[in-house]
Amino acid sequence: MINKKTILITGGAGFIGNHLVRRMVKNYPNYQIVNLDKLTYAGNLENLKDVEGYENYHFVKGDVTDEKFIVALFEQYQFDGVIHLAAESHVDRSINSPMEFIFTNIVGTVNLLNAAKKSWGDDYSDKLFYQVSTDEVYGSLGATGLFTEETPYDPRSPYSASKASADHLVRAYYHTYGLPIVISNCSNNYGPYQFPEKLIPLMINNIKHKRPLPIYGDGLYTRDWLWVEDHASAIDSVYHKGNIGETYNIGGNNEWTNIDLVHQLCKVMDELLNRPEGSAARLITFIKDRPGHDKRYAIDASKIKRELGWEPTVQIEEGLRQTAQWYLDNADWMERITSGDYRAYYAEQYG
Ligand code: NAD
Numbered sequence: 521m522i523n524k525k526t527i528l529i530t531g532g533a534g535f536i537g538n539h540l541v542r543r544m545v546k547n548y549p550n551y552q553i554v555n556l557d558k559l560t561y562a563g564n565l566e567n568l569k570d571v572e573g574y575e576n577y578h579f580v581k582g583d584v585t586d587e588k589f590i591v592a593l594f595e596q597y598q599f600d601g602v603i604h605l606a607a608e609s610h611v612d613r614s615i616n617s618p619m620e621f622i623f624t625n626i627v628g629t630v631n632l633l634n635a636a637k638k639s640w641g642d643d644y645s646d647k648l649f650y651q652v653s654t655d656e657v658y659g660s661l662g663a664t665g666l667f668t669e670e671t672p673y674d675p676r677s678p679y680s681a682s683k684a685s686a687d688h689l690v691r692a693y694y695h696t697y698g699l700p701i702v703i704s705n706c707s708n709n710y711g712p713y714q715f716p717e718k719l720i721p722l723m724i725n726n727i728k729h730k731r732p733l734p735i736y737g738d739g740l741y742t743r744d745w746l747w748v749e750d751h752a753s754a755i756d757s758v759y760h761k762g763n764i765g766e767t768y769n770i771g772g773n774n775e776w777t778n779i780d781l782v783h784q785l786c787k788v789m790d791e792l793l794n795r796p797e798g799s800a801a802r803l804i805t806f807i808k809d810r811p812g813h814d815k816r817y818a819i820d821a822s823k824i825k826r827e828l829g830w831e832p833t834v835q836i837e838e839g840l841r842q843t844a845q846w847y848l849d850n851a852d853w854m855e856r857i858t859s860g861d862y863r864a865y866y867a868e869q870y871g
Pocket residue numbers: 530531532533534535536537556557558559560561562563564582583584585604605606607608609610624628652653654655683705706707708709710715
């Protein structure tokens with residue numbers, strides 16, 4: 521029997537969302553994929569030009585915090601599943617202005633939960649609410665140890681606290697109302713279409729323009745990097761094979777200090793730009809630290825490997841090269857999104 525589903529993906533015009541939408545639209549022609557996005561500064565329909573014409577793809581512009589609109593959307597489409605990515609996602613912005621994070625990340629999630637509950641009534645068969653979350657909810661690690669699915673939540677930035685809050689509410693709807701939910705907590709993603717407020721695309725753009733490369737604090741903060749398409753494939757696995765009520769950690773088994781990662785990127789960029797070795801690294805500038813900067817994130821991704829058979833496929837050396845090449849090949853994309861508001865943001869953040 522052909523399995524037909526109608527799935528709501530929120531935040532599909534953002535960085536991870538566009539990779540997920542593309543994957544779901546192309547791999548599941550029997551599904552109807554509805555991409556709901558407010559198109560904030562981080563959302564860009566240009567990211568999805570290649571799937572615009574697909575019959576099973578639908579874009580709706582809207583805000584997850586708008587309760588009436590969300591209820592009406594569920595009535596219109598009768599969704600079988602929700603994959604919820606829409607969020608304010610940048611830690612530095614959450615430090616400068618937390619309120620938008622509270623509305624979108626917490627109130628927006630509750631609106632979706634309520635609408636799903638109302639729309640699905642008493643029949644939860646074949647329904648799923650999937651909350652896409654982050655490893656930042658677990659707080660900060662010391663020099664050793666990994667985040668497991670049992671690590672207690674200990675968020676430290678307004679961003680991670682808002683995501684933790686949303687995760688708790690998603691679990692509360694499972695325990696209280698039996699809503700079929702699943703949650704995944706992923707490490708740092710990188711790859712094409714990431715907005716250049718985040719470390720890797722910001723550095724690529726600055727290297728290209730021979731601008732300083734701002735490293736917060738001593739640069740010894742550690743992140744676990746994952747190729748974005750590997751995250752999309754993990755979400756696909758969790759959506760189709762994950763067990764209701766469970767959490768799955770997703771990571772790259774790939775820890776780097778920021779300074780080592782930026783040095784690696786500098787090497788790649790010198791090669792791709794045909795500049796003498798060491799040119800990009802000379803731009804590195806240590807600046808004041810991020811307040812409350814989490815020291816180290818590292819994911820134990822053994823559960824998703826063991827239970828769902830998922831593991832990362834792209835090595836960082838190859839992924840960084842592909843990412844750098846993509847940004848160089850898509851200079852117009854970068855030019856368009858860094859004109860206007862981005863300049864004001866950059867001036868405020870970096871002086
Ligand atoms: P992003 O900032 O690139 O994209 C967010 C998208 O959500 C944008 O398209 C934006 O327009 C949309 N959006 C924002 N507010 C909205 C609202 N009120 N209503 C509807 N749409 C709205 O984010 P991303 O990096 O793609 O992250 C996507 C999700 O994955 C987030 O929930 C984030 O917490 C989570 N996550 C991100 C990473 C990462 O490394 N980027 C890692 C783990 C988890």
